[in-house]
Amino acid sequence: MAYFSDSPSPSQFHRVVVTGVGVVSPMGMDFEENAAGFREGQSAFSPITLFDVSRQRVGTAGQVDLPPILSKTASRMDRGTHMALMAAREALASAGLSGGAMPVIIGTSAAAMPIGEDYYKHALSTRADRHLQLRRVETYQAQRQMTDLCRVLDVHGPMRIISNACASGANAIGHAFHLIRSGRAERVLAGGYDALCQLVFAGFDSLQALSPSGIPRPFDAARDGLALGEGAGFVLLESATAAQARGAVVRAEVLGYGAATDIHHLTQPNPEGDAALCTMSAACEMAGLAPGQIDYINSHGTGTPLNDIAEGRAIQRWAGNDVGKIHVSSTKSAIGHLLGGAGAVESVISLIALEKQFLPASLHVREADPVCTFDLVRAPREAHIERVLTNSFGFGGANATLIFSKEGAR
Amino acid sequence: MSIFITGTGAVTPAGWGVPALLQVMASGQRPALSSIERPCGGETVSTPVLRVPAEGATTPKFARLRRTSPISKYAAAAVAEALGPERMASIQAGKLRVGVIFTLMNGCVNYSNRFFGEVMADPAVASPILFPETVFNAPSSHLSALLGSHSPNDTLITDGAGFFNGMDLAAEWIERGDVDGCLVVSSEEIDWLSAEGLQLYDPQAIASEGAAAIYLEPAVGPVKLLRLPDPIPLSNQSRAAAAAALRDVLQVYGDDDTLLVDSACGSTRLDAAENSAWNTWAGQRCSPRTLLGEGLGVSTALQVIIASEAIKTKRVRKAIIVATGANQQCAGAILGG
Numbered sequence: 001m002a003y004f005s006d007s008p009s010p011s012q013f014h015r016v017v018v019t020g021v022g023v024v025s026p027m028g029m030d031f032e033e034n035a036a037g038f039r040e041g042q043s044a045f046s047p048i049t050l051f052d053v054s055r056q057r058v059g060t061a062g063q064v065d066l067p068p069i070l071s072k073t074a075s076r077m078d079r080g081t082h083m084a085l086m087a088a089r090e091a092l093a094s095a096g097l098s099g100g101a102m103p104v105i106i107g108t109s110a111a112a113m114p115i116g117e118d119y120y121k122h123a124l125s126t127r128a129d130r131h132l133q134l135r136r137v138e139t140y141q142a143q144r145q146m147t148d149l150c151r152v153l154d155v156h157g158p159m160r161i162i163s164n165a166c167a168s169g170a171n172a173i174g175h176a177f178h179l180i181r182s183g184r185a186e187r188v189l190a191g192g193y194d195a196l197c198q199l200v201f202a203g204f205d206s207l208q209a210l211s212p213s214g215i216p217r218p219f220d221a222a223r224d225g226l227a228l229g230e231g232a233g234f235v236l237l238e239s240a241t242a243a244q245a246r247g248a249v250v251r252a253e254v255l256g257y258g259a260a261t262d263i264h265h266l267t268q269p270n271p272e273g274d275a276a277l278c279t280m281s282a283a284c285e286m287a288g289l290a291p292g293q294i295d296y297i298n299s300h301g302t303g304t305p306l307n308d309i310a311e312g313r314a315i316q317r318w319a320g321n322d323v324g325k326i327h328v329s330s331t332k333s334a335i336g337h338l339l340g341g342a343g344a345v346e347s348v349i350s351l352i353a354l355e356k357q358f359l360p361a362s363l364h365v366r367e368a369d370p371v372c373t374f375d376l377v378r379a380p381r382e383a384h385i386e387r388v389l390t391n392s393f394g395f396g397g398a399n400a401t402l403i404f405s406k407e408g409a410r
Numbered sequence: 411m412s413i414f415i416t417g418t419g420a421v422t423p424a425g426w427g428v429p430a431l432l433q434v435m436a437s438g439q440r441p442a443l444s445s446i447e448r449p450c451g452g453e454t455v456s457t458p459v460l461r462v463p464a465e466g467a468t469t470p471k472f473a474r475l476r477r478t479s480p481i482s483k484y485a486a487a488a489v490a491e492a493l494g495p496e497r498m499a500s501i502q503a504g505k506l507r508v509g510v511i512f513t514l515m516n517g518c519v520n521y522s523n524r525f526f527g528e529v530m531a532d533p534a535v536a537s538p539i540l541f542p543e544t545v546f547n548a549p550s551s552h553l554s555a556l557l558g559s560h561s562p563n564d565t566l567i568t569d570g571a572g573f574f575n576g577m578d579l580a581a582e583w584i585e586r587g588d589v590d591g592c593l594v595v596s597s598e599e600i601d602w603l604s605a606e607g608l609q610l611y612d613p614q615a616i617a618s619e620g621a622a623a624i625y626l627e628p629a630v631g632p633v634k635l636l637r638l639p640d641p642i643p644l645s646n647q648s649r650a651a652a653a654a655a656l657r658d659v660l661q662v663y664g665d666d667d668t669l670l671v672d673s674a675c676g677s678t679r680l681d682a683a684e685n686s687a688w689n690t691w692a693g694q695r696c697s698p699r700t701l702l703g704e705g706l707g708v709s710t711a712l713q714v715i716i717a718s719e720a721i722k723t724k725r726v727r728k729a730i731i732v733a734t735g736a737n738q739q740c741a742g743a744i745l746g747g
Contacts, residue, residue: 003581003638009411010585038690055533109545111567120526123603134610139513142567143738150645158640159738161567163546173565175579182586199522202529203541261510261563263555266474267542275560351612395542396551398563 019248020089020236022096023348025064026062038360051198057282062229062336078112080195081145083232091234099154107168107192109340111142165394170343174257186242191234192344216303218330220371226302233344256284262397273314279401292322298390301330312371329377333363343392350388415633417625421484423460453693460618460703479520482549484621485597492623509589510563512550513576515706569735573710591627596711618703622711641741652740653687664693667727675699684734
């Protein structure tokens with residue numbers, strides 16, 4: 001990071017590898033639990049107990065069964081940061097690190113909104129305790145929460161918090177990839193998180209974007225909306241040289257990243273998926289890959305009528321004649337839409353697919369939408385997987401695509 | 411690669427446009443205070459604030475901005491001023507690839523406040539029009555739509571020093587060739603909830619609002635970005651230690667030709683860290699927050715604009731901008747002619 005006008009611009013690209021992975025999702029509290037759940041094709045929706053949903057149209061989501069916070073330092077962390085801490089800690093530990101100096105890049109959309117909700121409710125009362133309100137205002141701020149997270153992890157360096165709605169987590173990993181690829185950083189801790197909260201849940205309900213049944217059916221012809229979820233995913237990215245120098249085990253390689261902006265509408269994608277096509281093409285070009293070399297796409301696949309048709313059209317246009325060979329699924333069908341955490345958690349799920357050599361499924365599909373001229377994976381199955389692509393698209397038109405591979409499988 | 415600031419735009423309590431901002435800075439007179447009042451438990455809670463004046467608004471006419479809250483309208487006006495009509499037309503015609511980086515701390519508080527109030531009253535009838543505008547990246551999305559730009563667009567949540575994170579990312583995009591130029595924008599709006607929240611930190615603090623935008627590009631211009639070091643994180647040190655470390659990293663010494671634009675807001679407690687780090691500074695110095703109030707994400711962006719204009723008008727040869735954030739980082743930059 002940093003810019004100095006008298007320093008030469010980076011001119012050499014570095015290979016970027018994944019040496020640490022961590023995840024918390026409704027499917028499980030770590031990498032192995034998630035791998036087992038997706039391998040078995042489990043669905044992880046349950047009634048919401050975090051806030052009152054009695055007057056909402058929908059009452060279920062992918063809710064994480066979070067253990068209590070034990071450490072004193074972490075006691076002021078909000079629910080989302082708690083999940084982020086668990087996932088980041090797993091990523092560092094699996095990389096064989098216990099902290100250190102490195103940039104941290106994090107994606108979130110709702111951040112510590114539950115604390116903001118609490119501040120609002122107390123502000124309406126004349127009896128609100130000033131000291132407690134100050135604490136709520138302070139800990140509502142995402143950067144305060146993430147600074148605390150870094151302190152607990154003993155990770156210290158420049159921090160970026162990206163809030164590009166549902167693409168935030170993918171953007172965070174993409175930013176980290178670029179920093180290492182260009183030689184601006186040796187290693188970066190990157191990921192994304194979001195917790196369920198009342199404001200956001202009611203917001204999606206007000207848009208009638210939630211599936212009334214509570215069960216999302218991405219790419220089903222009769223899909224009727226998404227389900228929300230919560231969780232966090234983190235990766236430790238390093239230059240291949242830095243990883244080799246410290247004898248780290250390489251879990252995967254990051255080959256490409258594309259980002260673009262869909263300006264069609266604040267909440268609706270271009271129906272032809274123009275920006276998605278742009279990011280998939282850009283990521284493939286950076287990776288030096290043709291679409292036919294991608295073994296699996298973890299799609300954005302929300303289960304809303306408009307998203308899935310746009311993404312499906314983008315995949316068709318991107319893959320061309322190879323479209324029938326492309327395996328596609330949406331793991332939101334099993335855990336819900338994790339918003340700012342989605343892109344990071346789905347990156348981890350893509351790494352699970354690579355490491356465990358199976359295709360996670362799009363669950364609950366009864367009749368596939370005609371746009372599915374690709375192979376829609378409707379049940380988990382073993383497969384030889386060398387390269388995976390994951391899409392993340394967000395409110396406001398933030399589009400991102402990442403490509404991971406087994407080491408050396410360019 | 412050399413990167414220059416070739417456009418600036420501002421919306422502040424001083425008025426719409428950079429000239430209004432500079433006029434207030436030259437006069438040393440704070441714009442008129444107003445107050446936000448709300449009933450609470452049979453009483454009236456009144457909070458002094460510095461608001462953007464309604465008259466003289468320069469928000470571009472654009473369909474997506476009709477339903478937005480002030481944060482997006484301020485940002486669009488600042489961007490239009492920073493780019494100017496010719497560059498706007500070039501971007502809209504697809505001749506220039508311009509990225510948008512939006513830094514903020516508070517975000518779309520007006521609609522969030524209203525929407526959550528509706529949810530508390532009856533979530534079944536909460537407005538679907540309000541909710542999308544509560545999302546942090548809604549304002550930056552409107553800017554890309556206004557420009558007709560598909561280039562990268564990122565929203566960064568930060569503390570008050572975060573505008574430098576945006577400038578750093580812009581430099582990265584420009585150096586990498588992802589964009590021909592890049593807007594770095596910050597915008598904030600206030601409501602009773604956020605204004606009262608600020609006063610919890612210091613009852614003397616005055617909440618402010620507005621927007622600021624700079625346009626960075628590799629073309630030659632009068633204001634060059636010289637140094638933009640990594641921010642000093644607050645995760646492992648105090649604000650005072652971080653502010654001192656930043657001064658060390660910037661390696662600057664006061665002289666008649668150098669202007670220090672700091673983030674002091676007039677609060678003894680909040681300013682102590684930065685004042686301690688820079689108490690030996692012998693050169694020119696200005697503290698825009700003492701006149702313009704605490705605009706959170708925007709205030710540092712306004713510091714950059716004030717520094718940039720001082721160089722452009724050859725009042726000084728070099729300017730140092732520093733910001734001591736509340737809970738993430740201390741950061742700064744050096745601009746030169």
